[in-house]
Amino acid sequence: MLVAEASAQVGPQAAPPARKRVTRAxxxxxxxxxxxxxxxxxRFVPTTGQMFDFEPGQFVSISAVKPDGKKIARDYSIYxxxxxxxxxxxxxxxxxxxxxxxxxxxxxxxxxxxxxxxxGGFVLRRPLPPELFFVxxxxxxxxxxxxxxxxxxxxxxxxxIYLIFxxxxxxxxxxxxxxxxxxxxxxxxxxxxxxxxAEDSWTGHRGHVQETLSKYLKDPSKKxxxxxxxxxxxxxxxxxxxxxxxxxxxxxxxxxx
Ligand SMILES: Cc1cc2nc3c(=O)[nH]c(=O)nc-3n(C[C@H](O)[C@H](O)[C@H](O)COP(=O)(O)OP(=O)(O)OC[C@H]3O[C@@H](n4cnc5c(N)ncnc54)[C@H](O)[C@@H]3O)c2cc1C
Numbered sequence: 001m002l003v004a005e006a007s008a009q010v011g012p013q014a015a016p017p018a019r020k021r022v023t024r025a026x027x028x029x030x031x032x033x034x035x036x037x038x039x040x041x042x043r044f045v046p047t048t049g050q051m052f053d054f055e056p057g058q059f060v061s062i063s064a065v066k067p068d069g070k071k072i073a074r075d076y077s078i079y080x081x082x083x084x085x086x087x088x089x090x091x092x093x094x095x096x097x098x099x100x101x102x103x104x105x106x107x108x109x110x111x112x113x114x115x116x117x118x119x120g121g122f123v124l125r126r127p128l129p130p131e132l133f134f135v136x137x138x139x140x141x142x143x144x145x146x147x148x149x150x151x152x153x154x155x156x157x158x159x160x161i162y163l164i165f166x167x168x169x170x171x172x173x174x175x176x177x178x179x180x181x182x183x184x185x186x187x188x189x190x191x192x193x194x195x196x197x198a199e200d201s202w203t204g205h206r207g208h209v210q211e212t213l214s215k216y217l218k219d220p221s222k223k224x225x226x227x228x229x230x231x232x233x234x235x236x237x238x239x240x241x242x243x244x245x246x247x248x249x250x251x252x253x254x255x256x257x
Contacts, residue, residue: 020052020053020054020055020058020118021052021053022052022116022117022118022119023050023052023116023117024114024115024116025046025047025048025050025052025114025115026046026047026048026112026113026114027044027045027046027047027087027112027113027114027115028044028045028047028110028111028112029042029043029044029045029107029108029109029110029111029112029113030043030044030045030086030087030109031043031109032105032107032108032109034105035091035174035175036171036172036173036174037171037172038093038094039091039092039093039094039138039139039174040091040092040094040104040105041079041089041090041091041092041175042089042090042092042104042105042107043080043086043087043088043089044087044088044089044090044113044115045086045087046087047112051085051086051087051088052117052118053082053118054078054082054088054117054118055082055118055123055124056078056081056082056123056124056143056146056147056149056150057077057120057122057123057124057143057146057147057226057254058077058078058117058118058119058120058122058123058143059075059076059077059078059117059118059119059120059122059143060075060076060078060088060090060115060116060117060118060119061073061074061075061076061115061116061117061119062074062075062076062100062104062113062114062115063113063114063115063116064099064100064103064113064114066099072099072100073116074100074101075119075120076090076092076104076142077090077091077122077139077140077142077143077146077228077254078090078117078118078142078143078146079091079142079143079145079146080145080146081145081146081149081150081153082146082150083149083150083153088117090104090142091139091141091142091145091174092104092105092139093138093139120254122143122226122228122252122253122254124147124150124151124226125224125252128151128156128158128159128224129159129222129223129224129250130158130159130160130222130223131159131160131162131216131222131223131224132159132160132161132162132223132224132226133162133164133213133216133223133224133225133226134147134148134161134162134163134164134226134228135164135166135209135210135213135225135226135227135228135237136163136164136165136166136209136227136228136229137165137166137167137209137229137230137233138166138167138172138174138229138230139174139229139256140227140228140229140230140233140254140256141163141165141174141228142228143226143228143254144163144226144228145175147226148161148163148182148189149182152182152186152189156188157188158188159188160188160189160190161188161189161190162190162192162216163179163189163190163191163192164192164194164205164209164212164213165179165191165192165193165194165209166193166194166195166196166208166209166212166233167193167194167195167196168195168196168197169195169197169198169199170195170198170199170202173193176193179191179193192204192205192212193205194206194207194208194209194211194212196208208233208236209233209237210236210237210240210241213225213237213240213241214240214244217241217244217245217246220241220244220245220246220247221245221246221247223246223250224250224251224252225237225241225246225250225251225252226252226253227251227252227253227254228253228254228255228256229255229256230255230256230257231255231256231257234253234254234255238251238253
């Protein structure tokens with residue numbers, strides 16, 4: 001039996017899930033790169049050669065058999081944009097004592113897994129507002145990388161896009177140089193890594209993601225806020241945004257636990 005122990009939570013104004021064909025298929029690992037001490041970016045290529053269509057922000061469900069014979073499934077947001085047609089990438093954090101996250105991070109080039117996707121309704125709402133905030137901690141950044149690249153590929157220039165990424169130390173920042181490179185090329189993209197335990201040498205934002213967000217909430221009515229990560233962070237950011245005057249209908253979220 002397939003055991004899915006977590007499910008996506010989507011904000012109050014969720015549009016119906018994007019209607020993309022859901023496919024169950026086998027994938028081969030093309031590469032598996034450790035990008036910081038406990039996060040890997042893993043690329044999966046369909047053995048059929050046919051990559052499914054999806055909306056940035058959607059996720060896949062991966063199944064595997066544990067050593068005790070029990071089959072489990074876990075969900076992972078797609079990190080690569082839909083324009084990448086060879087397959088899909090995931091950004092996975094090793095969870096201490098967890099099976100699936102460590103299983104995925106230990107996969108080698110050529111290993112095979114089964115996945116079902118795309119799933120979920122955590123997708124961009126149109127029309128875009130003047131300011132779009134993506135707020136994440138840890139691997140909650142995954143759907144935002146896919147959304148950001150898609151918007152920029154589509155030539156989006158009118159909306160200012162803010163990515164607030166929270167973690168503890170500089171070495172925990174996921175693909176920092178990648179996001180910094182995009183910020184240099186696109187004046188409407190603002191990358192705001194925020195560290196809760198930064199050393200004195202850190203010149204960027206400090207504290208928690210909601211503190212950085214609060215600095216940018218001058219006109220709450222012109223913003224959409226997307227939040228992704230663990231429940232405690234999602235709830236804190238949501239509560240702070242609503243208390244600051246952001247309409248609840250402009251807040252969308254996906255919880256990982
Ligand atoms: C819609 C959706 C999308 C997701 N996308 C991602 C993703 O892109 N990348 C990713 O790494 N995880 C993602 N997750 C979490 C993922 O599904 C698993 O829960 C996680 O990998 C732990 O699985 P496990 O079998 O290793 O451990 P389990 O034994 O299932 O989990 C142990 C505990 O780990 C905690 N946990 C779950 N996810 C995380 C996390 N990311 N960081 C810290 N603690 C966590 C939970 O509190 C859970 O109770 C997503 C979850 C959902 C519902």
